Amino acid sequence: MAYRLLGRATLLGAGLGMALSGAAVSGTYDITVDRIEIDTGDFTKTGIGYNGSQTPTVLRFREGEEVTINVTNNLSEETSIHWHGLILPFDQDGVPEISYDGIAPGETFTHRFPIVQSGTYWFHSHSGFQEPDGAYGAIIIEPEGRPLARFDKEYVVQLTDKHPHSGDRIMRNLKMSADYYNREQRTLFDFISDASENGVGATLEERRMWGEMRMMPTDIEDVQGFTPLINGLGPDQNWTGLFEKGERVLLRFINSSAMTYFDVRIPGLKMTVVAADGNPVQPVPVDEFRIGVAETYDVIVRPRTEDAHTIFAESMGRTAYARGTLAVREGLEAPVPELRESPRLTMADMGMDHGSMAGMDHSAMTGGQDGEHTMPDGTTMKGMDHGSMAGMDHSTMGGEHTMADGTTMKGMDHGSMAGMDHGSMGMSTGDPFYAAGSGLVPKAANGGKFLSYADLKAAKPLYEDRDATREIELRLTGNMERYIWSINGVKYEDADPIVLNYGERVRFKFVNETMMTHPMHLHGMWSILDNDNGKWDPVKHTVSVSPGTTVFMETEVDAPGQWAFHCHLSYHAAAGMFRKVVVVGGPEDQRAELDPVSGG
Amino acid sequence: MDRGTVLAGAIAPALLMALPAAADPLVWGFQAEQNEYRVTDGDNVYAWDFDAFIGTDEARFVWRSEGEYAFGEDAFETLENQARVQVPISDFWDAVAGVRLDTPSGPDRVFGVIGLHGLAPQFIETDIDFFIADDPAFRFEIEYEGLITNRIILTPSFELDLPFTDDEEIGLGGFGPSMELGLRLSYDLVDRAIAPYVGVHYERSFGESSLLAQREGENPGAVFFVVGARLQF
Numbered sequence: 029m030a031y032r033l034l035g036r037a038t039l040l041g042a043g044l045g046m047a048l049s050g051a052a053v054s055g056t057y058d059i060t061v062d063r064i065e066i067d068t069g070d071f072t073k074t075g076i077g078y079n080g081s082q083t084p085t086v087l088r089f090r091e092g093e094e095v096t097i098n099v100t101n102n103l104s105e106e107t108s109i110h111w112h113g114l115i116l117p118f119d120q121d122g123v124p125e126i127s128y129d130g131i132a133p134g135e136t137f138t139h140r141f142p143i144v145q146s147g148t149y150w151f152h153s154h155s156g157f158q159e160p161d162g163a164y165g166a167i168i169i170e171p172e173g174r175p176l177a178r179f180d181k182e183y184v185v186q187l188t189d190k191h192p193h194s195g196d197r198i199m200r201n202l203k204m205s206a207d208y209y210n211r212e213q214r215t216l217f218d219f220i221s222d223a224s225e226n227g228v229g230a231t232l233e234e235r236r237m238w239g240e241m242r243m244m245p246t247d248i249e250d251v252q253g254f255t256p257l258i259n260g261l262g263p264d265q266n267w268t269g270l271f272e273k274g275e276r277v278l279l280r281f282i283n284s285s286a287m288t289y290f291d292v293r294i295p296g297l298k299m300t301v302v303a304a305d306g307n308p309v310q311p312v313p314v315d316e317f318r319i320g321v322a323e324t325y326d327v328i329v330r331p332r333t334e335d336a337h338t339i340f341a342e343s344m345g346r347t348a349y350a351r352g353t354l355a356v357r358e359g360l361e362a363p364v365p366e367l368r369e370s371p372r373l374t375m376a377d378m379g380m381d382h383g384s385m386a387g388m389d390h391s392a393m394t395g396g397q398d399g400e401h402t403m404p405d406g407t408t409m410k411g412m413d414h415g416s417m418a419g420m421d422h423s424t425m426g427g428e429h430t431m432a433d434g435t436t437m438k439g440m441d442h443g444s445m446a447g448m449d450h451g452s453m454g455m456s457t458g459d460p461f462y463a464a465g466s467g468l469v470p471k472a473a474n475g476g477k478f479l480s481y482a483d484l485k486a487a488k489p490l491y492e493d494r495d496a497t498r499e500i501e502l503r504l505t506g507n508m509e510r511y512i513w514s515i516n517g518v519k520y521e522d523a524d525p526i527v528l529n530y531g532e533r534v535r536f537k538f539v540n541e542t543m544m545t546h547p548m549h550l551h552g553m554w555s556i557l558d559n560d561n562g563k564w565d566p567v568k569h570t571v572s573v574s575p576g577t578t579v580f581m582e583t584e585v586d587a588p589g590q591w592a593f594h595c596h597l598s599y600h601a602a603a604g605m606f607r608k609v610v611v612v613g614g615p616e617d618q619r620a621e622l623d624p625v626s627g628g
Numbered sequence: 629m630d631r632g633t634v635l636a637g638a639i640a641p642a643l644l645m646a647l648p649a650a651a652d653p654l655v656w657g658f659q660a661e662q663n664e665y666r667v668t669d670g671d672n673v674y675a676w677d678f679d680a681f682i683g684t685d686e687a688r689f690v691w692r693s694e695g696e697y698a699f700g701e702d703a704f705e706t707l708e709n710q711a712r713v714q715v716p717i718s719d720f721w722d723a724v725a726g727v728r729l730d731t732p733s734g735p736d737r738v739f740g741v742i743g744l745h746g747l748a749p750q751f752i753e754t755d756i757d758f759f760i761a762d763d764p765a766f767r768f769e770i771e772y773e774g775l776i777t778n779r780i781i782l783t784p785s786f787e788l789d790l791p792f793t794d795d796e797e798i799g800l801g802g803f804g805p806s807m808e809l810g811l812r813l814s815y816d817l818v819d820r821a822i823a824p825y826v827g828v829h830y831e832r833s834f835g836e837s838s839l840l841a842q843r844e845g846e847n848p849g850a851v852f853f854v855v856g857a858r859l860q861f
């Protein structure tokens with residue numbers, strides 16, 4: 029029944045798409061914002077839905093189209109819609125107090141903007157906690173030219189973390205006690221098992237260190253107790269996508285969660301990642317990938333038998349899973365895996381374990397190539413000689429030399445290193461986008477390939493590669509106990525806007541000083557993730573920054589106006605990890621009427 | 629009301645006025661750490677200890693109420709209400725200023741309050757309060773939540789009250805402290821909103837205060853079995 033609803037929404041979208049595929053260059057779309065009952069299979073609650081449904085609305089546009097979208101607010105409070113990842117005039121971006129005044133109850137706001145890109149995106153309310161309450165949908169934009177990959181069928185797989193509490197209540201509870209929703213805290217029994225494994229002394233010492241900081245290694249998911257949904261359906265409601273044997277199926281994964289990262293796999297099927305955040309990437313075959321909040325990944329799977337397959341998306345903290353099925357007909361099921369053990373943060377995630385890199389002999393690496401390599405802690409290594417590294421005595425690097433260097437090399441894909449046995453180097457972490465020795469480093473359930481940010485290479489870069497004109501450091505900061513989140517120690521309410529100049533290329537340096545992972549989202553302009561792939565650096569709209577790491581991204585400042593820039597975890601953004609960005613200058617007719625010093 | 633009370637009472641609104649005029653959202657909540665029936669071989673007692681708060685990240689106004697009602701005597705052995713303003717001064721600590729009003733069955737007292745509230749290392753909830761009046765006093769309270777499981781929680785607590793002068797009318801002798809020790813085992817029944825518990829509560833006075841109690845024919849020490857429910861909304 030619920031699937032039928034989704035089918036109808038998809039067909040509606042497809043129908044509009046087809047109607048437009050003629051010579052039509054403009055389309056009109058209607059969205060109503062409604063209060064609805066949501067049934068997750070585990071619980072029912074009152075929430076918000078677009079077009080009266082808990083099945084996310086799918087908008088299907090064509091690149092080059094001029095869209096008109098009428099948004100009617102049937103709520104008793106103000107609403108708004110932000111078109112996440114779309115490049116558009118700032119007054120169409122849908123952020124109250126930054127782009128416009130929002131949409132009052134009972135009113136209809138008409139968005140008009142040209143579609144200048146293609147791929148998988150999404151849209152959501154930017155007012156209060158309406159997005160966690162259910163106000164989200166998907167956007168598919170067909171390219172003007174060739175499709176990004178060959179496929180026979182396509183499905184949106186939109187994930188969310190539906191909580192029985194309203195967003196307002198969750199925020200208030202977090203402010204009252206930050207661990208309100210953490211039911212993965214360490215207990216007496218964990219102490220006993222740790223003590224029997226590592227000894228009482230070591231366990232006491234370890235507990236003392238965390239207690240000294242008044243922090244918890246289990247602090248991975250702030251908000252637990254949710255039911256993950258795929259396209260509006262809970263695990264037992266089992267969203268199902270149909271295929272025929274041998275077909276290539278494009279799955280457009282969108283993480284519309286308020287707070288939850290998911291590790292996604294389809295046991296028995298290899299997934300080929302063909303796009304990230306809407307933009308095509310050079311195909312990467314993987315067994316599993318982690319999707320941060322607000323990110324999208326397009327993957328292609330090709331089932332060669334008629335067997336059903338489970339789409340299994342475990343939350344990063346392993347407290348819940350989303351589940352759907354790919355099958356040749358409705359009603360089939362495949363085995364559903366067990367949740368894996370919850371990860372634990374380590375001192376490395378606190379940014380306190382860089383000492384383990386000290387033993388490395390950097391001198392052995394000097395000379396040769398003049399690449400510059402960014403270590404996760406922000407230091408750079410110039411001129412690494414990869415040739416001589418291939419001959420390094422790996423045994424001396426030992427188990428304690430946990431990461432950084434080797435993993436950076438891996439991302440560089442130098443032929444001479446292809447044969448390196450990372451395992452023998454003790455590099456269990458294998459991903460430069462996590463702190464050395466981090467407890468969050470993902471591993472594929474089947475021991476195979478887990479996608480890393482380092483694997484993402486733009487299929488067709490959107491911008492010419494050039495040096496940044498300046499660097500802006502943004503330290504991601506917070507006070508977990510008070511549930512205050514901030515940038516450079518200042519929360520949104522107290523902060524001046526970030527002022528950028530039209531035409532510059534800004535290099536943002538994110539230094540994560542907190543123990544949480546933050547998906548940073550800049551509106552209106554692309555975020556070019558620096559993952560050491562040079563001109564092939566992938567173009568994203570949301571860049572995830574793991575605890576204890578430094579991540580760089582560059583932005584070509586090509587969109588005048590004022591924009592939002594924030595952590596996409598709903599309660600982090602609301603608690604202050606948010607900035608207004610003002611772009612000054614630019615073409616006269618696009619320039620914003622604004623006052624750069626006013627407002628947060 | 630003496631000058632000390634007036635002074636501390638005046639600090640509270642001053643702390644509020646020092647706030648930047650930021651458009652910070654209001655949060656509010658109610659937390660009752662103790663809400664219990666105390667059973668002993670003498671007079672049984674209903675006791676509570678709650679904080680109700682409203683405020684922002686920059687300051688919270690807290691109504692703190694504590695009391696003990698003795699069923700046999702049909703009297704409030706203690707009844708204490710504080711109006712407190714809490715302002716963050718570090719990552720884990722708030723400065724506190726306010727007024728405390730004691731209106732038990734018997735003589736009333738008014739104090740100014742200056743103190744610290746926060747989380748000490750090793751997750752120990754801590755309150756340190758100076759009560760300013762003609763007969764000033766000091767109070768130190770700590771509490772720790774020990775997780776047996778993520779829902780079964782063992783909470784040891786300790787409170788020390790130290791009067792600095794004699795106030796014989798209400799049974800306090802200068803530097804004669806009284807102490808409360810508690811151990812409560814709770815189960816989070818509904819989220820963290822309702823957590824029924826059982827436990828033991830021990831209280832005892834020392835020094836001059838103890839002698840005054842004995843003179844009144846009261847026992848300076850008592851052990852209670854307690855049953856109650858922690859509340860948090």
